[in-house]
Amino acid sequence: MHDLDSALEVIRARDDTAAKHAHALWHVMRSTAAHPTKVTRYDVQQMVWSTLPQAHASPAGEGAFDDLHETCESFAELLDLLGHTAYARLCRARTTHEILDAAGDERRHRELVAAAWRASGVLPPDTPILTWSDRGGPVESALHAAAGRLLEEAVEAGTLPADGSGEELRVGLVMRLLTSPEADGDDTWFVKLLDERLDAWTRGQGSQTRRELMVRLRPEVRRAPESDGAELPALTFLLSECRGAGARLTGSGYLPTALVTALAELMPTCRELVILGRSESQWPPVKLLREMATDFGLTVRNGTRLQLTSRGAALVDDQDTLLMTVGERLMSLDRTALGVIEEVVLAALLLEDRMAPSRIFEKVAYVLAEEGWSSTDGTDYGPTHAAEVGGWFLRRLRVLDALDADWTARRVGLTPAGRSIARWGLRARVLFRHRADDSSPRPFAP
Numbered sequence: 001m002h003d004l005d006s007a008l009e010v011i012r013a014r015d016d017t018a019a020k021h022a023h024a025l026w027h028v029m030r031s032t033a034a035h036p037t038k039v040t041r042y043d044v045q046q047m048v049w050s051t052l053p054q055a056h057a058s059p060a061g062e063g064a065f066d067d068l069h070e071t072c073e074s075f076a077e078l079l080d081l082l083g084h085t086a087y088a089r090l091c092r093a094r095t096t097h098e099i100l101d102a103a104g105d106e107r108r109h110r111e112l113v114a115a116a117w118r119a120s121g122v123l124p125p126d127t128p129i130l131t132w133s134d135r136g137g138p139v140e141s142a143l144h145a146a147a148g149r150l151l152e153e154a155v156e157a158g159t160l161p162a163d164g165s166g167e168e169l170r171v172g173l174v175m176r177l178l179t180s181p182e183a184d185g186d187d188t189w190f191v192k193l194l195d196e197r198l199d200a201w202t203r204g205q206g207s208q209t210r211r212e213l214m215v216r217l218r219p220e221v222r223r224a225p226e227s228d229g230a231e232l233p234a235l236t237f238l239l240s241e242c243r244g245a246g247a248r249l250t251g252s253g254y255l256p257t258a259l260v261t262a263l264a265e266l267m268p269t270c271r272e273l274v275i276l277g278r279s280e281s282q283w284p285p286v287k288l289l290r291e292m293a294t295d296f297g298l299t300v301r302n303g304t305r306l307q308l309t310s311r312g313a314a315l316v317d318d319q320d321t322l323l324m325t326v327g328e329r330l331m332s333l334d335r336t337a338l339g340v341i342e343e344v345v346l347a348a349l350l351l352e353d354r355m356a357p358s359r360i361f362e363k364v365a366y367v368l369a370e371e372g373w374s375s376t377d378g379t380d381y382g383p384t385h386a387a388e389v390g391g392w393f394l395r396r397l398r399v400l401d402a403l404d405a406d407w408t409a410r411r412v413g414l415t416p417a418g419r420s421i422a423r424w425g426l427r428a429r430v431l432f433r434h435r436a437d438d439s440s441p442r443p444f445a446p
Contacts, residue, residue, distance in 0.1 A: 029044070040149045140193050234400075261278055
């Protein structure tokens with residue numbers, strides 16, 4: 001087995017360019033390595049599946065290598081000479097060559113890389129406290145790599161299957177890493193990553209109005225919210241009525257009238273309506289509450305019954321976790337105008353006890369204009385759009401009893417439950433990049 005210098009000499013004796021390329025790839029890989037001395041599968045995969053093809057295809061490095069496959073083979077030869085035979089085989093594998101062939105097709109390349117990582121056994125899974133970002137900062141990138149190394153060690157030790165299965169065990173390993181204390185302080189690695197995400201979040205997309213809001217809220221978002229006994233009476237009652245066999249629906253698929261009546265009596269927003277009738281179709285707030293319970297993954301229709309999902313069953317008697325779940329699932333996690341609008345609405349409400357909806361919509365309009373959001377036809381989102389979508393979001397908060405309003409709705413403010421939901425919602429925007437368990441479309445798509 002060779003050391004680095006002698007291995008490069010062997011390659012150089014055959015081809016000087018090949019030696020230079022192999023050395024360059026080795027240097028880049030080691031500069032971002034998951035382990036200070038050990039070569040890992042994570043590092044090699046990152047190099048030959050992502051770094052190498054992306055560098056070759058990028059405008060700055062276009063045509064950097066005459067032949068990606070030859071460059072990859074030079075790197076494989078170096079790994080072989082250094083004693084990393086298994087990693088050399090990875091470089092020469094059919095999967096790797098297919099990925100390199102797709103370097104010029106961004107979508108195809110991304111799909112192949114994602115599939116290869118999933119099958120590799122060393123892809124860190126998303127966790128209940130965060131989902132990984134494709135463009136993480138230095139702390140997140142280092143933690144992702146460290147998690148990959150831990151998974152590889154577990155596979156080698158036989159405590160994890162090598163095919164990427166065993167999700168619960170994988171999540172547990174990553175959670176232990178995230179919740180372990182950092183080397184030079186009292187915080188956990190999760191808190192270090194949270195701070196890095198918060199730095200990026202407060203900078204936002206360039207809106208000064210938005211930055212001012214988020215900077216003021218950073219301490220509240222950094223600290224995990226406390227419910228302080230806050231509750232969601234109507235949602236909790238609906239969930240409790242769906243226990244066991246579930247709530248029997250009418251022939252038209254509506255909630256039974258007795259349940260509608262009970263919910264209407266519990267919901268402040270229903271007391272403001274004058275409605276003659278007992279059907280769910282005649283009580284828009286009740287209908288929306290039911291829809292949100294399904295959107296949040298708490299209930300599901302099964303034939304003629306509305307039943308609890310496993311998530312709903314776990315939360316019906318746990319108000320703290322229910323508030324957290326509602327806050328997290330109320331928000332759009334996509335980097336879209338909708339998510340920005342929801343952020344600004346919640347931020348404005350958290351920073352003032354009560355305010356006129358028109359003032360909230362003004363802030364939303366300023367942010368949309370400053371960040372240059374527009375519709376698919378290129379039309380800028382203006383005050384009308386801000387009021388339309390902002391009003392839609394306020395109605396959802398009101399139906400949940402997260403928003404208090406006077407009878408004219410001229411001024412609104414968050415209830416105690418609403419403050420908890422708002423903080424969990426903003427925290428979700430920082431920590432979650434997607435919902436791995438939810439492919440359902442959002443109910444509003446501006």
